[in-house]
Amino acid sequence: xxxxxxxxxxxxxxxxxxxxxxxxxxxxxxxxxxxxxxxxxxxxxxxxxxxxxxxxxxxxxxxxxxxxxxxxxxxxxxxxxxxxxxxxxxxxxxxxxxxxxxxxxxxxxxxxxxxxxxxxxxxxxxxxxxxxxxxxxxxxxxxxxxxxxxxxxxxxxxxxxxxxxxxxxxxxxxxxxxxxxxxxxxxxxxxxxxxxxxxxxxxxxxxxxxxxxxxxxxxxxxxxxxxxxxxxxxxxxxxxxxxxxxxxxxxxxxxxxxxxxxxxxxxxxxxxxxxxxxxxxxxxxxxxxxxxxxxxxxxxxxxxxxxxxxxxxxxxxxxxxxx
Numbered sequence: 001x002x003x004x005x006x007x008x009x010x011x012x013x014x015x016x017x018x019x020x021x022x023x024x025x026x027x028x029x030x031x032x033x034x035x036x037x038x039x040x041x042x043x044x045x046x047x048x049x050x051x052x053x054x055x056x057x058x059x060x061x062x063x064x065x066x067x068x069x070x071x072x073x074x075x076x077x078x079x080x081x082x083x084x085x086x087x088x089x090x091x092x093x094x095x096x097x098x099x100x101x102x103x104x105x106x107x108x109x110x111x112x113x114x115x116x117x118x119x120x121x122x123x124x125x126x127x128x129x130x131x132x133x134x135x136x137x138x139x140x141x142x143x144x145x146x147x148x149x150x151x152x153x154x155x156x157x158x159x160x161x162x163x164x165x166x167x168x169x170x171x172x173x174x175x176x177x178x179x180x181x182x183x184x185x186x187x188x189x190x191x192x193x194x195x196x197x198x199x200x201x202x203x204x205x206x207x208x209x210x211x212x213x214x215x216x217x218x219x220x221x222x223x224x225x226x227x228x229x230x231x232x233x234x235x236x237x238x239x240x241x242x243x244x245x246x247x248x249x250x251x252x253x254x255x256x257x258x259x260x261x262x263x264x265x266x267x268x269x270x271x272x273x274x275x276x277x278x279x280x281x282x283x284x285x286x287x288x289x290x291x292x293x294x295x296x297x298x299x300x301x302x303x304x305x306x307x308x309x310x311x312x313x314x315x316x317x318x319x320x321x322x323x
Contacts, residue, residue: 001065001082001137001138001140002137003064003086003133005060005061005129005133006061006062008059009058011042011113011115014059015042015113018098019100024104025101025102026076026102027100028079028080028083028101029097029098029099031097032048032095032115033097035098041098045059048095048115049115052117052121056300057116057297058115058117060114061113061114062112062114063111064083065108065109067107069147070108070147071108073144073146074108079099079101079108083112086140087112089136090129093118095117095118095119097112097113097114099111099112127245166216166221167226169194170216170221173190174191177191178239181242182239182246182283183282183283183285184293187235195217196215198213198215198223199213200232200292201213201232211231212232223235240286240297240298243283243286243295246279247279247302250275251304254308255308257271276305276306276309280302286298
């Protein structure tokens with residue numbers, strides 16, 4: 001069992017995809033929304049998401065995928081049981097969701113459309129969600145007696161040579177360094193300690209990044225060949241998730257600085273400026289719209305933080321004039 005997690009801004013797109021397979025799509029369960037028609041399903045999700053309008057991506061679309069070996073075990077009831085256990089362990093609770101089974105591939109799989117805005121208007125935490133998900137998938141696989149594919153961690157590395165040895169060395173280094181990296185430069189610096197470099201594969205037409213190639217000991221390996229989780233898109237998403245956690249913590253720190261009127265001295269204002277300058281410099285590659293690593297969510301965070309600073313500074317100026 002594996003899980004693919006995607007965040008989005010459009011419930012219509014997610015629900016439309018899940019329910020557009022006609023005879024190959026089967027709605028298994030809906031919580032907090034109508035099963036049909038899909039237009040009302042979407043409206044239900046959107047209404048709850050409007051409780052937290054600052055969240056640009058309220059859609060959580062998760063697919064749970066199983067190998068063909070498990071097909072005979074996976075009744076609809078078992079699929080729902082596993083999906084709800086997965087959500088509970090991921091701390092996805094008190095929110096709307098839709099579970100749809102697709103029969104368009106040989107391997108069994110279901111799609112979950114989940115509202116990231118829970119019933120009381122709060123946001124579901126996505127901290128380390130992909131690493132938590134990996135452990136939970138393995139736990140549920142074992143619990144339900146499903147097929148368990150051999151893990152890279154169980155391979156006898158001492159017997160490996162050449163290409164295979166290098167591939168596993170790169171895999172180990174990536175698993176260790178990606179969780180600590182908040183930018184591509186940080187990842188590059190960490191990998192160099194293990195004698196690993198990388199370069200991006202660019203599209204000749206759009207000049208956009210299409211993939212990543214790692215190099216160690218003169219051997220070049222595509223990221224997706226190292227492991228499915230080591231493709232450019234997967235690594236880029238994890239790095240940006242790490243950066244988002246830093247920005248979220250920094251925004252809370254900024255709020256504390258700006259809302260504490262007693263400490264809003266020139267020194268405090270300087271600290272605010274330093275914090276914003278540090279964030280703008282550290283994550284600059286994510287904020288440039290024409291850059292290859294641009295991310296709208298991260299860019300919106302820094303814009304909002306700057307707006308808060310200017311608004312607070314204006315209030316300070318007005319109060320000083322009145323005095």
